[in-house]
Amino acid sequence: MTNQTQWETEIKAELEFLENIFQRRSIVTTKELNSSWLIRNGQKLLNLASNNYLGLLNDSRLKKAASKAIDKYGVGSGASRLMTGNHPLYDKVESRLIQWKRAEAALVLNSGYTANVGIISALMKRDDIVFSDKLNHASIIDGIVLSRAKLQRYRHRDTNHLEALLMKAPKDKRKLIVTDTVFSMDGDIADLEGIVRLKEKYNAMLMVDEAHASGVYGKGGQGYSHHVNLQDKVDIQVGTFSKALGSFGAYVVAKKWLIDYIINRMRGLIYSTALPPAVLATIEKAIEIVEEEREKRTLLLQHAEYFRNRLTRFGFDTCESESQIVPIIIGANSQTQSFATRLQEEGIAAIAVRPPTVPENKARIRFAITSAHQKKELDWALEKIIQVGKELEVI
């Protein structure tokens, strides 16, 4: 026996514990062949596991925009935006964003994670109250924790519960309601109309995270707020360029004075190096493509509906999914892991989502559909999923 320090023993024991409860994660190298297929451990798999919803990841127009920017400007940005990193391409992208979102002001940020952590912790302080949907993205929770504000979690999509909590809160405290629009693990959608009504009634701020809705919902792909025409009632819209837009980075749009405040107070903007010019160039091009190519969105949602209907018809529980994210609830962690393993053996990459990402006994397989999938690929996958479902007695 070698002598282990106490911290070494403890950390290793925790890893072992995760292994035992089927929650230990690892990073597996994955090569994308195209928007539908990938290679992992030498095996070719149908990719039902990425957020590349419009298949733009490999789009030749985005690649060209990036390489042109690299040739012209180089690869790095050299400093934060408040120092010397505010490349002229930022102005172009932000003007484009303002136009696209019909907003007063916009800011490009380094990632969705940074955006949520930085904006919430800039706006909220100790004694303020944040009302957050129970299934909001982890980056939202981290932002609230960092802000030291009081966290009030309301039951998933339950505006009655939200109102009960708002009613109990002291009138003089600053209040923020924050929600994903399309939820990342359930594929269901927030009751934005109900939330806007409550925000107005209780004088709260409203922030939405459109990470999975940007590029997918709205006439020009602006997000779910635009889809239901409530964009002007939402104080802060955050979204990402890293999913449907096939690029990287995030945005926030809001009133000019709020954006000015964020520029002055958001530490993830002030103390982090700006995005490289090539990323900015692809973002600009991606917005243009997404706005123009509406047929991609239509096809994506048709694909998703077809896929979901087939699964429910065969007895799977797809939660309240309405979007391109289609989960099937398995329940136990071990069985969910077996399901994902069996799918992989059959040639399908799909993610087994386990606690703490989802509640206990709600472990699931998460399928993400893209407009780049072909109908026959989806049919092939459905056949395999149904076969494994029967084999493991899930259906």
Ligand SMILES: *Cc1c(COP(=O)(O)O)cnc(C)c1O
């Ligand atoms: C992916 C995601 C983020 C994080 O965005 P990144 O650009 O990947 O950092 C934030 N919120 C939600 C809801 C997401 O799904």
